[in-house]
Amino acid sequence: MRLALYNALSCAGCDLIFFLEDLPEAFWNDLEIVFWPEVCENREEILSHLPRGSLEVAFVCGAIRTKDQERLVLSLRERARKLVAVGSCALYGGIPGLLWEKEEEGPRPVTEIVSCEVAVPGCPPEPKTLKASLEALWEEKSLEETSPRPVCDECPRLRRPFRINQLVRFWGEDFSQGDCFLSLGVICAGPVTKSGCEAACLKAGYPCWGCYGPLDRQAGERLLSALASGVLPAKADEFLENLVDPVGTLFRFFLAQSPLVRLRKNLEDEKDSA
Amino acid sequence: MRPRLIGFLCEWCAAKALENMAHKRLRLPDGFMPLRVNCSGAVELSLITQALYEGASGVLVGGCPKGQCHYREGNTRAAIRLRAYRRLLEALGLPPDRIRAVWVGSGEGERLYQAIWQFWKELTGEASPL
Numbered sequence: 039m040r041l042a043l044y045n046a047l048s049c050a051g052c053d054l055i056f057f058l059e060d061l062p063e064a065f066w067n068d069l070e071i072v073f074w075p076e077v078c079e080n081r082e083e084i085l086s087h088l089p090r091g092s093l094e095v096a097f098v099c100g101a102i103r104t105k106d107q108e109r110l111v112l113s114l115r116e117r118a119r120k121l122v123a124v125g126s127c128a129l130y131g132g133i134p135g136l137l138w139e140k141e142e143e144g145p146r147p148v149t150e151i152v153s154c155e156v157a158v159p160g161c162p163p164e165p166k167t168l169k170a171s172l173e174a175l176w177e178e179k180s181l182e183e184t185s186p187r188p189v190c191d192e193c194p195r196l197r198r199p200f201r202i203n204q205l206v207r208f209w210g211e212d213f214s215q216g217d218c219f220l221s222l223g224v225i226c227a228g229p230v231t232k233s234g235c236e237a238a239c240l241k242a243g244y245p246c247w248g249c250y251g252p253l254d255r256q257a258g259e260r261l262l263s264a265l266a267s268g269v270l271p272a273k274a275d276e277f278l279e280n281l282v283d284p285v286g287t288l289f290r291f292f293l294a295q296s297p298l299v300r301l302r303k304n305l306e307d308e309k310d311s312a
Numbered sequence: 313m314r315p316r317l318i319g320f321l322c323e324w325c326a327a328k329a330l331e332n333m334a335h336k337r338l339r340l341p342d343g344f345m346p347l348r349v350n351c352s353g354a355v356e357l358s359l360i361t362q363a364l365y366e367g368a369s370g371v372l373v374g375g376c377p378k379g380q381c382h383y384r385e386g387n388t389r390a391a392i393r394l395r396a397y398r399r400l401l402e403a404l405g406l407p408p409d410r411i412r413a414v415w416v417g418s419g420e421g422e423r424l425y426q427a428i429w430q431f432w433k434e435l436t437g438e439a440s441p442l
């Protein structure tokens with residue numbers, strides 16, 4: 039099995055090294071890693087000498103920011119029979135995608151640059167998500183869900199009707215027990231995030247940050263709609279005041295794919311051409 | 313692209329106001345596209361993003377006057393949503409003045425008409441024929 043591993047713009051937290059013990063057995067047969075810049079030389083020549091389709095699988099993590107990164111990913115796509123994108127940065131732009139808040143042209147997800155046989159979500163993915171994805175890849179099954187469900191469906195916290203009194207930052211206090219985070223005023227992206235992690239963070243006492251990806255590209259607006267509707271009208275001013283970082287909070291992992299940043303670009307192009 | 317102003321008008325007040333004004337045969341801006349919605353509180357922010365992304369120059373949300381919502385609190389919620397949305401647009405460096413709310417009773421067609429033209433003028437420079 040000939041593999042290539044490549045990490046573009048990311049924190050390296052999804053690096054395959056963290057998942058080695060979880061790789062399906064098939065991957066260990068005659069394993070040969072021909073390209074892995076983090077542990078061996080990062081020379082593109084190594085890749086360019088390989089014929090088309092000569093790699094069994096290429097794993098790509100991270101978002102794409104530079105021309106070099108883009109060229110490398112295209113080159114991997116050409117040489118790999120199967121390309122696996124791993125982690126929220128590769129799938130949705132991830133945390134580096136937040137650069138779009140201030141930059142006209144931020145980093146793009148790998149999935150927008152090349153087609154991928156498998157996309158493994160998570161920041162980083164739960165080992166079992168990666169394992170299930172790779173096994174499916176092996177058996178040539180599709181894991182693509184036609185109608186994904188929100189994280190809330192897997193969340194153990196109690197849900198009752200509520201109104202939001204005030205926004206509370208997840209900080210200091212112990213929130214491990216209690217009702218749904220939203221009812222406590224803690225922003226939780228569960229309602230607009232694809233499930234699959236089995237609500238890992240919720241089970242650990244943390245709100246969902248949205249790493250398994252948005253249910254659709256307007257998940258940020260949807261979450262904001264829900265929050266604003268839930269807040270008690272008399273507390274609206276306070277709510278707005280405490281919404282300190284709307285972009286980072288509501289679009290944490292997928293700003294790079296938001297229609298709003300595209301819209302901004304369109305408006306700027308219009309201005310330039312006028 | 314031709315300028316467009318999308319108006320999400322609630323069926324109890326704002327859309328009624330527009331209907332009640334119809335017999336006067338006043339000219340509305342060519343690019344004004346009214347859409348009747350159940351309640352201004354039913355206008356999810358994702359719809360506004362979609363309208364803007366697909367080329368709307370502005371989005372007007374019309375609902376009942378304060379305290380007169382058919383569903384009691386829909387217009388109040390809509391108002392909070394729009395304020396929050398404007399904050400989001402500002403944070404992203406997008407012009408927040410492309411979004412506007414207007415609260416009119418079903419008998420206040422005239423006021424709605426003025427509000428539509430006022431907004432249109434700010435967006436395109438074209439003024440009301442009146």
Ligand code: SF4
Nearest residue numbers: 190193218219226228
């Ligand atoms: S919003 Fe968060 S805390 Fe509430 S049910 Fe959904 S995942 Fe659980």
Ligand code: SF4
Nearest residue numbers: 235239246247249250
């Ligand atoms: S609960 Fe949310 S942030 Fe945590 S792993 Fe699941 S999707 Fe990611």
